[in-house]
Amino acid sequence: MLDRRLIENWDWILLLLLLLLAAISIVNLYSATYQIRNMGGSQIFVKQIYWYLLGFSVFLIMTTFNYYKLLQFAYPVYFASVALLILVLLIGKTTSGSQRWLDFGPISIQPSEFVKISIVLVLAKFFGEGDRYHEYGWLDLLAPLFLIGLPAFLILKQPDLGTTLHLTAAALSILIFVRLNWKSVAILAVPVICMSPLVWFVLKDYQKARILIFLNPDMDPLGAGYHINQSKIAIGSGQFWGKGFLHGTQTRLQFLPEQHTDFAFSVLAEEWGFLGSIILLVLYLFLVLWGLNIAKAAKNRFGSLLAVGIVSIAFWQIVTNVAMVTGLLPVVGIPLVLFSYGGSSIVAIMASMGLLMNISMRRFMFSDGAGLPEK
Amino acid sequence: MKISNFDPVSVRIFNTRIRNATLLVLALFIVLVIRLWFLQVVSGPVYRAKSEHNRLRLHDIPPVRGMILDRNGNLLVGNRPSFDLFVIPEDVRDRSKLLQDLQRLVCLDPQSAAQRLSASATVPFRPVCLLKDMSRDMLAIVEMYKFNLPGVVIKVEPGRHYVYGDLAFHLLGYLGEISEEQLDSGQYPDSKPGDMIGKSGVEASWQTSLSGLRGGEQIEVDAEGRKIRTISIRLPGSGSNVCLTIDKDLQLTAQNALAGKKGAIVALDPTSGQVLALASSPTVDPNLFVGGTNKTIWKEIAQSNDFPLQNRALTGQYPPASVFKIIVALAGLEEGRIDSREAIFCPGYYFLGGHRFGCWRKQGHGRVDLHRALVQSCDVYFYQMGKRLGVDRIARYARMLGFGKETGLDIGHEKDGLVPTRSWKLKKYGVPWQEGETISTSIGQSFMLVTPIQMATMISSVFNGGIIYRPQATKWVGKSEANKDHEFAPEVIRKVDITQAHLEIVKKALIGVVNEGGGTGSKSRFVNFTVAGKTGTAQVVGLKKDESGSNKYIPVHYKDHAWFVAVAPVEDPKIAVAIVVEHGGHGGSTAAPIAKELFQAYLMRE
CATH class of the missing domain: 3.90.1310.10 (Penicillin-binding protein 2a (Domain 2))
Known part of the structure; x- marks a missing residue:
């Protein structure tokens, strides 16, 4: 359990960043759902507080054990989460045509959020335990690519293109941090890149529409183009200082779609302006860089790669969401990490942040017998 | 600080990667900041104006x-x-x-x-x-x-x-x-x-x-x-x-005939399976629901004991009663258990295992062969034939002719009805089949249940040479007849495995039902063309009563269901009908005249 040295090494900066982000998220949701609440809608920001309380509890639990112990649980956790994904496809709840949720009475969970962590865990184990002098060639990469591909395929079947892409990007980012034989990676990458235009034919009509809208926003101002236009108006009209808390007209008049989830950032940008947006982005930047720092300071390869994976989950979600709501990327339906409303997302990300804290706390500790086998 | 698990080379590589990753992260964040600067500061006033005039x-x-x-x-x-x-x-x-x-x-x-x-x-x-x-x-x-x-x-x-x-x-x-x-x-x-x-x-x-x-x-x-x-x-x-394939005037005639009664009428084109009319009574005016469903009206309709929302033509399940004798006759001929020349004496009752099964005509029919037995609907004749066949053989022919399974109409939901067999009863009730039940099954009572649309399909196949068509109510779908997206051709489900000669014997008898003296369906007779049909009187309460009409004085909800199935003209079948009137009493007196009205409306217009 926690001994004194661990408490001394408690990572206050990481905790402070998380508390700040949680506070901003809740305040922003208060505003985003103000209108719905006034008309008798649900108390979404209160629910978010509960989710954050649960999230911080999970966060604390995740720091109580040595993260080494996870090595032996990596595969069971991975396959359990894949089983949940299969369960979703079999008995999942269907909302608006896609099957993403498992219903447990009063709450429903979205297993794809938890799968992200389990993939990172299993990849960190795979590369963390490998021969450290080894340069990974394309044959060595088949197994990890299968580990990524299986859940990615299952999530694509739901269908949830946004999460599939995000999960793939986050998992592939880990590969950058291991010793790859670049020539052989090129052998693998070139055909994939050449084939990628074929993806177009797999996409659903609404997904194609979003990409076409992105290329030409004025094509369909009534349908798919409407949301992104309204989001840009919301963000832009915030100007430098913002319109003030609860004074965003776009938000108030509900011009924004999904303004408590995917477009929550637009609400902040409208009411707090460029200044508020930059403060939030800087907090995120600190979080990411601090996470990379933890990876660098970790005492072994498993810890480093696990930290890198956790950071890349958060990082790609931040970049794609903000790029999406500002019109730099097509609308793919990715919420903003730690900021948008969503129970599964908050709990999952807080669990991963707990692991990051765990790695950070134990950065000075020697291998305590349960360590990696020396090769 | 890598102690045990990193070698110097790896540490160097890893640290380089971290540095590169940091640069990438910074670069992407700067892109986002520039984008926000552009949207909020450079174009801010433009978007502010747009949001203020956002009255789109x-x-x-x-x-x-x-x-x-x-x-x-x-x-x-x-x-x-x-x-x-x-x-x-x-x-x-x-x-x-x-x-x-x-x-x-x-x-x-x-x-x-x-x-x-x-x-x-x-x-x-x-x-x-x-x-x-x-x-x-x-x-x-x-x-x-x-x-x-x-x-x-x-x-x-x-x-x-x-x-x-x-x-x-x-x-x-x-x-x-x-x-x-x-x-x-x-x-x-x-x-x-x-x-x-x-x-x-x-x-x-x-x-x-x-x-x-x-x-x-x-x-x-x-x-x-x-x-x-x-x-x-x-x-x-x-x-x-x-x-649709329905004929407005025929539909109207059918509904008027059922007005004030409970029941259903199905009229098919026997040569294609197209639905010419499909009526269920009582009915509802859907214009009532156009302005959003009014709760009181809806409650009144949904909770009515007459179940006006139920489509009796597809989901009303009734014992087929004497109409079922058609199937027993065909089964008997085809299985070689009935010789059409053989005559049997009907004293008005039949004894089996100490139980007395009455004929609807208490005084009996005397000597009857197959033809007379169908024409006069003699129960005793079919008790004996049913006993010779056994329930499982009867069931096979009932299924062949479309009972026991939904007909596959393209609109709405159907019920399957029920064709009992020995194994069905054992499975359902855990008790073996009784021979007495075969006796009542052979006149379409006991457990047997059919829907009006199954009856119409069955009688069509007898007169179209043994073809079971899938009933269809949709003719075409599209902008207009000239510019249609789908058109529906007749769909043959199967050809029944019965010799034409045997079908002819039964057809002749069914012509007799309508056209011979003593026939039970004489009230649907026409001069201009030949009608063939079969009456049925389905028991609601346990006792088999005198079919001649002595049940006049019993309460309505104990009265029998009246059936009539018919085809016209026999030489060139154009319309097949199945009519059921709940608690209507005798099929020949209640249902057969309705068939006449329908034929009049469909075949004798202009």
Whole structure:
């Protein structure tokens, strides 16, 4: 359990960043759902507080054990989460045509959020335990690519293109941090890149529409183009200082779609302006860089790669969401990490942040017998 | 600080990668910051102006629902303008006052209206429909006070119109507001809350084709919410029309014949399986539901003991009674258990295992062969034949002729009916089959249940050379007959495995039922052409009564169900009918005259 040295090494900066982000998220949701609440809608920001309380509890639990112990649980956790994904496809709840949720009475969970962590865990184990002098060639990469591909395929079947892409990007980012034989990676990458235009034919009509809208926003101002236009108006009209808390007209008049989830950032940008947006982005930047720092300071390869994976989950979600709501990327339906409303997302990300804290706390500790086998 | 698990080379590589990753992260964040700077500071004033003048609204333009026609192109279901009252929540100044005013002016229920308004609270600029299809008087009142009712908008939208009221209600179906489960199911991707969709019948089965594609317009409105100009528009794609195989006049005749009774009529074209009429009584006028379902009316209909919403033609399950003798006769001939020349003496009863099974004619029929047994519907003859065959052989022929399984009509839901067998009974009740049950099965009683549409399919196949067609009610779907998307050809399910000679023997007997002295179906006789048919009187209570009509004085709900199935003209079959009248008494006296009316209407027009 926690001994004194661990408490001394408690990572206050990481905790402070998380508390700040949680506070901003809740305040922003208060505003985003103000209108719905006034008309008798649900108390979404209160629910978010509960989710954050649960999230911080999970966060604390995740720091109580040595993260080494996870090595032996990596595969069971991975396959359990894949089983949940299969369960979703079999008995999942269907909302608006896609099957993403498992219903447990009063709450429903979205297993794809938890799968992200389990993939990172299993990849960190795979590369963390490998021969450290080894340069990974394309044959060595088949197994990890299968580990990524299986859940990615299952999530694509739901269908949830946004999460599939995000999960793939986050998992592939880990590969950058291991010793790859670049020539052989090129052998693998070139055909994939050449084939990628074929993806177009797999996409659903609404997904194609979003990409076409992105290329030409004025094509369909009534349908798919409407949301992104309204989001840009919301963000832009915030100007430098913002319109003030609860004074965003776009938000108030509900011009924004999904303004408590995917477009929550637009609400902040409208009411707090460029200044508020930059403060939030800087907090995120600190979080990411601090996470990379933890990876660098970790005492072994498993810890480093696990930290890198956790950071890349958060990082790609931040970049794609903000790029999406500002019109730099097509609308793919990715919420903003730690900021948008969503129970599964908050709990999952807080669990991963707990692991990051765990790695950070134990950065000075020697291998305590349960360590990696020396090769 | 890598102690044990990193070698120097790896540490160097890893640290380089971390540095590169940091640079990438910084670069991407800078891109985002630049983008935000561009949107919020450089173009900020432009977007601020846009948001202040953001009075762009999306209006739906609902598509015009397709029409439903009868086989001759007569309009059965169309559209007429409906004046609907909408409220734009955002523009309402004092909601409770508005609802009070509306209650005073047009008797709007303030509670359900408030519920509807809250339900769509997330999009306050989207109009919420509170009242559909207002009467002229209501319209005049609302128009008069409109100045004092901010937020109220009257829209003219196409409303469903069932031209002949309750005609073919069970086949056509009705419209209702889409439910939340239906919206979530993803089966109606183009639908929004408040849309009317088909809830049953043709309206539901052809929902996708009928509904068409939603259009929309982006309009600019002034501070009061009034439209200034249209910015862009996407025209709706109107729905396809559906042409049915039913004949409006025949349908009307069928419904009039059933008026005031409970029962069903199915008329098929025996050479194609096309449904010429499909009536179920009592019926409902779907125009009642057009303006949104009124709760009191709905309750009254749904809770009525007469079950007017039930489509008896497809889901009414009745014992086939003496009509079933057709199947026993065919089975007996085909299995070699009946010789058509063999005569049997009917004393008016039959003893088996100490139990007395009576013939409907107490004094007996005397010596009867197969022909006379069918013509006069002698029970004793069929008791004996049924015993020779055994229930499982009978069941095989019943299934072959379409009983025990839904016929596969393209509209609506059917019941399977029930064809009992030995193994079925053992499985269901855990008791072996009794021979006495075979006796009552052979005159279509005991457990046997059939639906009117199965009966119509069965009698069609006897007269079309043994072909079981899938009944079809849809002729074509598309813009017009010349420009149609789908057309439906007759679909043969199977050819029954019965020798033509045996079919001829039975056909001859069924002609006799209508045309010979002592035949039970004489009330459907015509001079101009030959009708063939079979009567049936299905017991409701346990006792087999005298079919001659001595049950006149018993209460209606204990009276027997009257059956008649018939085909005309026999030489060139054009129409096959199955008629059931619940508690109608004797098939020959109640149901057979209805067949005559139907043949008159269909074959002797002009």
